[in-house]
Amino acid sequence: MTQLTGTGVSGGPTGVQLGRIDEIAGFGGALLLEAQTVGPGGVGRELFKLEGNEFSLVSNLTPGQIDSSLDFIGAFDTGDVGGTPIFSSSSTGGGPGNDELEGTNVDDDLSGFGGNDVINGNDGDDILNGNEGDDRLTGGRGVDTLRGGTGNDFYDVSFDQTDIVIENVDEGIDTVRAERPIVLPDNVESLIYEGIRTATGNELNNEMTGNRFFQTFEGLGGDDRIDGGEGEDVLLGGIGDDTLIGGAGDFRDKLVGGNGNDTIEAGGGNDRAFGNSGNDIINGGDGDDIIAGQSGADQIDAGAGDDAVDGGFHNDVINGGDGDDRLVGSGGVDEIDGGAGDDLIFGGAHADIIRGGDGDDRIFGQSLGDDMTGGAGGDEFVITPGAGDDIIRDFETGFRSSEVVNIARLGFSSGNAALAAVQDDANGNAVLTYSGGSITFDGLATSDLSIHDFHAAAGGAVGTGLSESIFGGGGNDKLIGNGGDDEIRAGGGIDAVFGGAGADFLVGQSGDDLVRGGAGDDRAFGNSGNDRVIGDAGDDQLFGQSGDDLLAGAGGNDRLDGGFNNDQLFG
Secondary structure (H helix, E strand, C coil): CCCEEECCCCCCCEEEEECCEEEEECCCCHHHCCCEEECHHHEEEEEEEECCEEEEEEEECCCCCCCEEEECCCCCCEEEECCEEEEEECCEECCCCCCEEECCCCCCEEECCCCCCEEECCCCCCEEECCCCCCEEECCCCCCEEECCCCCCEEECCCCCCCEEECCCCCCCCEEEECCCEECCCCCCEEEECCCCEEECCCCCCEEECCCCCCEEECCCCCCEEECCCCCCEEECCCCCCEEECCCCCCCCEEECCCCCCEEECCCCCCEEECCCCCCEEECCCCCCEEECCCCCCEEECCCCCCEEECCCCCCEEECCCCCCEEECCCCCCEEECCCCCCEEECCCCCCEEECCCCCCEEECCCCCCEEECCCCCCEEECCCCCEEEEEECCCCCCCCCCEEECCCCCCCCHHHHHHCEEECCCCCEEEEECCEEEEECCCCHHHCCHHHEECCCCCCECCCCCCEEECCCCCCEEECCCCCCEEECCCCCCEEECCCCCCEEECCCCCCEEECCCCCCEEECCCCCCEEECCCCCCEEECCCCCCEEECCCCCCEEECCCCCCEEEC
């Protein structure tokens, strides 16, 4: 639109050009008219003369309210009424209504004033001003400056990443659409990102939405809601209580909550979800997920799939869901439910409540006395030295039972030796006492147990070369996997863990540990303590977690994540 200013005419008349569509607004009153007739309701006919092209239109004659359109091809610089020049060309501006302003291929200055305006700059370095109302501003090509003003405005900067969006504080809930890497402008709340690289929020409570491409979102400050959409996304919540949604599809997303109490919905695919600090809620959804609650009292539902979950260092609630899961409480008083499937469950460093659920589960009591229930299926309870006073509930006894207590590390050479050490307590419950702890069989007397309820075969600290599970105790252990795809968990103490050949899963647990993957594509975790985690040959994934750790890939295409504190990473 081209704004026209009056010359020698009372009231400052204005005219408006919209490319092929012009609007004429006589804000100054009727002095603009060459001729007029007034009909019922104040509606009449006005005659204007512009550049020798004579046309007429029907308008509301109330001053300031004329808002009529006609098809006018071309442009005009001057106008006259009765032979007296009254118009001269200036800038572009709409009226108080809902305007549609279309720029040219040069540098335009378009202003919507009041109303819910639609302004398109097209080519050129344009200045677009929405002012009041819920406006939609599209910069087009060129270095454009877009100011929405008050109201809930929508900015489309998808044509050029050099566009400048200016919003002041408390001017509405605004949205930017972009297709190229972008940092969300100050005071803009929402982003629709349709690019393939990185989009970064600001300090407000942002809502950011992706699409089917591979994208990275970083929320920064505020309580953000980030939905990656389809595609393989990386979502970083940052500071604040964030909601991260991996989105639809079977892609592999990485979701990191950051500081704050975050909600993470991983969705389909083999995802990786990390709560970081704060009391987080994490849902793995479908797929074989890796989930780490890390700091804070977290609630984790791994969902369907064969998942690996580590609750972290506070009091966590972990549900494995369907699938053959590996669940670790780590620090804190944890409540762990394996769900359906053949699960491996480790209580961690405190007194935990562990339920195996359906399936043939292996439950490791570990430290400070755990409350364990196997559930349906053939379960094995593995008790380590110094584990404290454990309770086993709903235990099925006898030769035909599929449940067993593994006492290989408790100093008993056979089931006979273990059974001889069982006595009833004051409540009539059978109690097996050993050096450093005890096992109470809730609801069972000594007479209910037999030698078949105990398994005393020693596994040793050196593997056989096959795929196996090796678990350390509370001392300073040296654990060697040799060949095979091994799982080795060190337990307490200053331990040395060597995976050897094969794709191994290695965890140092508490203490300042040395963890080496050896040949093969290994996953190695230092856990708490100042650890040294070395991948060796193969494409390894190394995680330092808490403590001042040293991580070294040492061959292959490795992924290194130091975790908390001051770490050293060497690819």
